[in-house]
Amino acid sequence: xxxxxxxxxxxxxxxxxxxxxxxxxxxxxxxxxxxxxxxxxxxxxxxxxxxxxxxxxxxxxxxxxxxxxxxxxxxxxxxxxxxxxxxxxxxxxxxxxxxxxxxxxxxxxxxxxxxxxxxxxxxxxxxxxxxxxxxxxxxxxxxxxxxxxxxxxxxxxxxxxxxxxxxxxxxxxxxxxxxxxxxxxxxxxxxxxxxxxxxxxxxxxxxxxxxxxxxxxxxxxxxxxxxxxxxxxxxxxxxxxxxxxxxxxxxxxxxxxxxxxxxxxxxxxxxxxxxxxxxxxxxxxxxxxxxxxxxxxxxxxxxxxxxxxxxxxxxxxxxxxxxxxxxxxxxxxxxxxxxxxxxxxxxxxxxxxxxxxxxxxxxxxxxxxxxxxxxxxxxxxxxxxxxxxxxxxxxxxxxxxxxxxxxxxxxxxxxxxxxxxxxxxxxxxxxxxxxxxxxxxxxxxxxxxx
Amino acid sequence: xxxxxxxxxxxxxxxxxxxxxxxxxxxxxxxxxxxxxxxxxxxxxxxxxxxxxxxxxxxxxxxxxxxxxxxxxxxxxxxxxxxxxxxxxxxxxxxxxxxxxxxxxxxxxxxxxxxxxxxxxxxxxxxxxxxxxxxxxxxxxxxxxxxxxxxxxxxxxxxxxxxxxxxxxxxxxxxxxxxxxxxxxxxxxxxxxxxxxxxxxxxxxxxxxxxxxxxxxxxxxxxxxxxxxxxxxxxxxxxxxxxxxxxxxxxxxxxxxxxxxxxxxxxxxxxxxxxxxxxxxxxxxxxxxxxxxxxxxxxxxxxxxxxxxxxxxxxxxxxxxxxxxxxxxxxxxxxxxxxxxxxxxxxxxxxxxxxxxxxxxxxxxxxxxxxxxxxxxxxxxxxxxxxxxxxxxxxxxxxxxxxxxxxxxxxxxxxxxxxxxxxxxxxxxxxxxxxxxxxxxxxxxxxxxxxxx
Numbered sequence: 001x002x003x004x005x006x007x008x009x010x011x012x013x014x015x016x017x018x019x020x021x022x023x024x025x026x027x028x029x030x031x032x033x034x035x036x037x038x039x040x041x042x043x044x045x046x047x048x049x050x051x052x053x054x055x056x057x058x059x060x061x062x063x064x065x066x067x068x069x070x071x072x073x074x075x076x077x078x079x080x081x082x083x084x085x086x087x088x089x090x091x092x093x094x095x096x097x098x099x100x101x102x103x104x105x106x107x108x109x110x111x112x113x114x115x116x117x118x119x120x121x122x123x124x125x126x127x128x129x130x131x132x133x134x135x136x137x138x139x140x141x142x143x144x145x146x147x148x149x150x151x152x153x154x155x156x157x158x159x160x161x162x163x164x165x166x167x168x169x170x171x172x173x174x175x176x177x178x179x180x181x182x183x184x185x186x187x188x189x190x191x192x193x194x195x196x197x198x199x200x201x202x203x204x205x206x207x208x209x210x211x212x213x214x215x216x217x218x219x220x221x222x223x224x225x226x227x228x229x230x231x232x233x234x235x236x237x238x239x240x241x242x243x244x245x246x247x248x249x250x251x252x253x254x255x256x257x258x259x260x261x262x263x264x265x266x267x268x269x270x271x272x273x274x275x276x277x278x279x280x281x282x283x284x285x286x287x288x289x290x291x292x293x294x295x296x297x298x299x300x301x302x303x304x305x306x307x308x309x310x311x312x313x314x315x316x317x318x319x320x321x322x323x324x325x326x327x328x329x330x331x332x333x334x335x336x337x338x339x340x341x342x343x344x345x346x347x348x349x350x351x352x353x354x355x356x357x358x359x360x361x362x363x364x365x366x367x368x369x370x371x372x373x374x375x376x377x378x379x380x381x382x383x384x385x386x387x388x389x390x391x392x393x394x395x396x397x398x399x400x401x402x403x404x405x406x407x408x409x410x411x412x413x414x415x416x417x418x419x420x421x422x423x424x425x426x427x428x429x430x431x432x433x434x435x436x437x438x439x440x441x442x443x444x445x446x447x448x449x450x
Numbered sequence: 451x452x453x454x455x456x457x458x459x460x461x462x463x464x465x466x467x468x469x470x471x472x473x474x475x476x477x478x479x480x481x482x483x484x485x486x487x488x489x490x491x492x493x494x495x496x497x498x499x500x501x502x503x504x505x506x507x508x509x510x511x512x513x514x515x516x517x518x519x520x521x522x523x524x525x526x527x528x529x530x531x532x533x534x535x536x537x538x539x540x541x542x543x544x545x546x547x548x549x550x551x552x553x554x555x556x557x558x559x560x561x562x563x564x565x566x567x568x569x570x571x572x573x574x575x576x577x578x579x580x581x582x583x584x585x586x587x588x589x590x591x592x593x594x595x596x597x598x599x600x601x602x603x604x605x606x607x608x609x610x611x612x613x614x615x616x617x618x619x620x621x622x623x624x625x626x627x628x629x630x631x632x633x634x635x636x637x638x639x640x641x642x643x644x645x646x647x648x649x650x651x652x653x654x655x656x657x658x659x660x661x662x663x664x665x666x667x668x669x670x671x672x673x674x675x676x677x678x679x680x681x682x683x684x685x686x687x688x689x690x691x692x693x694x695x696x697x698x699x700x701x702x703x704x705x706x707x708x709x710x711x712x713x714x715x716x717x718x719x720x721x722x723x724x725x726x727x728x729x730x731x732x733x734x735x736x737x738x739x740x741x742x743x744x745x746x747x748x749x750x751x752x753x754x755x756x757x758x759x760x761x762x763x764x765x766x767x768x769x770x771x772x773x774x775x776x777x778x779x780x781x782x783x784x785x786x787x788x789x790x791x792x793x794x795x796x797x798x799x800x801x802x803x804x805x806x807x808x809x810x811x812x813x814x815x816x817x818x819x820x821x822x823x824x825x826x827x828x829x830x831x832x833x834x835x836x837x838x839x840x841x842x843x844x845x846x847x848x849x850x851x852x853x854x855x856x857x858x859x860x861x862x863x864x865x866x867x868x869x870x871x872x873x874x875x876x877x878x879x880x881x882x883x884x885x886x887x888x889x890x891x892x893x894x895x896x897x898x899x900x901x902x903x
Contacts, residue, residue, distance in 0.1 A: 265511035295516075296508050300512075
């Protein structure tokens with residue numbers, strides 16, 4: 001069994017799976033239950049400024065019969081008294097010395113407020129502090145949460161207030177509700193944060209009730225943007241994670257990143273690790289199914305590592321980061337084409353219509369090797385979709401819509417051209433930026449646009 | 451009687467597993483349909499309490515090894531159970547999705563996970579270091595294998611003694627090929643052996659080794675012998691050529707299929723076959739006869755359809771196979787010509803008042819005799835109890851079954867028993883036998899811990 005133990009900014013946990021700061025980490029009762037079932041750590045639901053919550057709070061995104069493909073919420077930070085939270089944090093940490101207990105905090109943007117909460121948190125024996133710069137609703141209007149995370153200067157300032165007094169690791173949690181996530185990330189680095197975590201929830205409206213035109217969730221006839229999370233946000237989170245993990249300033253100081261955003265299974269977890277996360281935070285999956293998912297998260301990850309012959313989870317952290325490239329560095333001569341296996345094809349023709357109307361018109365419907373027109377064809381033999389490989393641009397779309405496993409494969413073929421990137425081409429032949437020259441270049445090297 | 455007249459291709463069709471394996475994609479879609487209920491009714495409905503939602507969740511994440519591990523932790527005979535369990539009556543019958551649409555195909559998903567494990571020859575279970583204690587298990591069927599495997603996991607040195615040439619019990623010999631090919635049963639045996647269990651075949655207790663020797667040489671004995679031979683009907687003509695009993699008939703097809711379709715095609719089968727009895731074994735024998743190419747197969751039963759001991763879904767199944775029924779018919783004599791079966795003479799019966807067991811009494815209708823033309827008669831009328839063996843261990847019995855307490859301990863404190871030798875009829879399933887093995891292993895373990903501490 002592979003070693004899943006993790007050290008994150010000096011904080012140790014038996015596995016990389018932490019509960020994210022959210023409703024599942026609202027109380028000692030919940031976190032004790034989670035630790036009993038094997039969770040490696042927990043980030044306590046944000047404590048700090050006094051709040052009043054509303055009802056209702058969550059909205060679910062159901063897609064084609066699948067419940068909670070995503071969730072959004074207008075719940076605020078912890079509404080339990082600060083003292084109760086602090087007492088319970090102390091109890092939990094005492095009981096579970098080997099697990100990571102991090103406390104998320106958000107207070108008014110004043111140095112004394114931050115100093116005070118840092119002292120209180122340190123006093124509990126917690127392993128670290130997570131600065132919540134992400135909450136997109138309710139708190140941001142009061143100058144907290146995303147209001148801080150969206151302005152790099154604020155991010156630096158407040159982080160400095162904390163790092164100047166904190167003796168335990170300080171993790172800055174970033175909001176995805178920005179144009180460029182690396183800006184607030186670098187601001188946190190500049191303020192000597194010990195680690196980053198991302199992503200917080202995304203601004204969203206989950207839907208409208210078609211019966212009564214009410215927004216979801218409906219708070220007494222009104223709705224608002226809420227924080228979007230769950231499986232549907234994973235690709236956004238992976239992108240932001242890789243963007244931050246790639247930053248030279250982050251790599252130079254070896255800043256660990258706690259990745260989150262749609263982690264539901266061990267497969268998701270593995271992807272976050274490969275793109276540079278050292279620890280992982282989970283929320284929506286637990287809100288849907290409970291803490292018990294930890295068994296499959298750890299076992300599945302461990303079985304996968306065993307199968308790959310990898311001894312410890314540390315070996316894969318960031319392993320795919322070097323592959324994250326700019327478009328300008330892609331090899332323009334690399335070529336794949338689609339091939340459809342007629343043996344397993346079920347004649348659903350989704351590939352045909354996707355290619356013909358949604359992409360580049362390089363699949364024909366054929367009978368006995370002859371192209372037919374589906375609008376007029378009346379024969380009894382079912383036509384078979386066939387790719388014209390010379391015309392195929394290798395976009396993948398047909399293989400993405402094909403419902404049959406391995407029926408459509410994307411095959412690497414020799415384009416017959418020397419390897420060259422856009423950056424190389426435009427520096428060697430800047431004239432190709434003119435259409436006539438571009439045409440000439442294409443003819444020279446044999447690039448045919450279908 | 452000649453061999454099957456069917457082509458090998460047709461035989462292959464007829465003797466392949468009735469429900470095909472799920473493809474990876476099918477399994478993924480089906481697993482994702484599972485709600486992953488908490489405290490789920492399917493767990494409670496499984497006699498071995500397999501954590502169904504957890505294993506299905508693991509299939510949904512493609513942690514198939516983990517799924518198999520979850521299953522095996524509760525049930526070492528899971529590959530067999532996934533094929534032969536009456537899931538409609540157990541887990542799938544309890545599935546919450548059954549209330550408004552289709553229950554999850556739990557059996558086929560379990561099979562998917564077990565096939566994954568056996569195809570790759572993986573061993574996800576760990577065993578404790580040897581504890582120096584020895585246990586003998588009599589019978590290498592599901593109950594015996596389950597008990598042996600569970601004890602081996604706890605560090606016991608376990609020896610299983612099996613009378614037959616092959617281990618596996620009814621999984622090997624008794625379950626029709628289309629439900630479970632012999633290969634699966636033997637793979638499961640190999641898995642239990644890998645846990646450290648020793649299996650000696652061709653060894654009969656009472657003949658090759660005495661009960662007394664066993665009790666002296668082992669710290670505890672688990673009896674999992676199942677049932678004995680099929681009794682005579684006690685009517686004239688039973689010695690005619692063409693008369694056989696259902697279990698041997700099924701066993702022959704199992705062994706033949708193992709050697710290939712060619713061998714299966716040579717098995718003799720009648721053109722017109724009468725099967726006597728209407729339990730699940732009768733249904734199986736009738737199915738086999740029909741699929742081997744018999745023109746006509748008739749089940750002869752002295753009571754009515756309502757009293758049939760076979761499962762309802764088995765009855766539905768067999769009707770689609772084209773098997774005919776003669777209810778309320780009591781065989782009186784097997785008729786013969788030149789030493790070969792030529793017919794079955796029967797009385798028509800009528801239903802009377804319900805008896806002690808709630809089933810209607812039956813009595814012959816005067817002057818109602820008729821003859822069913824047939825060239826093969828298969829008896830499927832239950833099995834005898836192994837009274838001699840039980841007597842050798844000086845065990846108290848209850849209606850011919852070994853009397854046990856809730857820990858499955860017999861009247862002899864050193865002897866435990868489980869499987870078909872402790873219970874009758876419809877409750878005797880592979881999955882209950884497997885659970886018996888688990889319970890007995892736990893009881894033996896607790897007892898030996900107590901006595902040594």
